[in-house]
Amino acid sequence: MVVSADFASDSYFDLVSDGIALLFNLLPAVHSGRDESVEILKKGNLLGVSPGGVREAFFSDENYNLLWGNRKGFAQVAIDAKVPIIPLFTQNIREGYRTLGKIGFFRWFYEHSLLLLIPVYGGFPVKLHTYVGDPIPYDPNITATELVEKTKIALETLRDRHQKLPGSILRALLERFDKHQKED
Numbered sequence: 001m002v003v004s005a006d007f008a009s010d011s012y013f014d015l016v017s018d019g020i021a022l023l024f025n026l027l028p029a030v031h032s033g034r035d036e037s038v039e040i041l042k043k044g045n046l047l048g049v050s051p052g053g054v055r056e057a058f059f060s061d062e063n064y065n066l067l068w069g070n071r072k073g074f075a076q077v078a079i080d081a082k083v084p085i086i087p088l089f090t091q092n093i094r095e096g097y098r099t100l101g102k103i104g105f106f107r108w109f110y111e112h113s114l115l116l117l118i119p120v121y122g123g124f125p126v127k128l129h130t131y132v133g134d135p136i137p138y139d140p141n142i143t144a145t146e147l148v149e150k151t152k153i154a155l156e157t158l159r160d161r162h163q164k165l166p167g168s169i170l171r172a173l174l175e176r177f178d179k180h181q182k183e184d
Contacts, residue, residue, distance in 0.1 A: 066156070082140075087136070088130055091130075125173070126172035126176060
């Protein structure tokens with residue numbers, strides 16, 4: 001059986017970065033609403049979604065806190081498509097690139113304009129390892145709010161099990177060369 005994987009993306013990135021747009025075209029990425037996402041899943045394909053989106057990518061910190069706000073769309077899509085949610089966590093993902101998102105002006109500007117004007121630095125060759133959690137099975141009796149909470153707990157469990165907190169660029173760089181690192 002062949003299963004393709006799509007990734008839901010913010011249309012903002014296609015406007016801002018040709019490199020990101022090219023990457024999304026290769027993956028492939030879709031700018032999908034709920035109906036299109038449900039159809040992708042009903043066809044048996046996988047769909048990667050980052051509920052925190054741009055806000056979490058640029059404004060979360062070295063403690064890997066989830067910044068989902070009241071986002072429930074991903075959970076409703078999974079319920080409508082009658083599919084499980086498979087949580088993924090990538091160790092050291094925040095250490096490869098850093099942003100100056102903690103500076104209040106940048107956050108204020110983004111929240112008021114939805115335009116990213118945030119300096120990014122990095123490209124550090126840190127050790128990345130993606131962990132796949134246990135699927136959260138489809139349950140016809142669960143609400144989107146309850147499914148969001150289950151998903152948060154699953155991701156936080158993966159984070160707490162596999163990420164040394166607070167994150168450290170130096171530690172993540174050294175892990176690349178550690179031959180005795182514990183395999184999970």
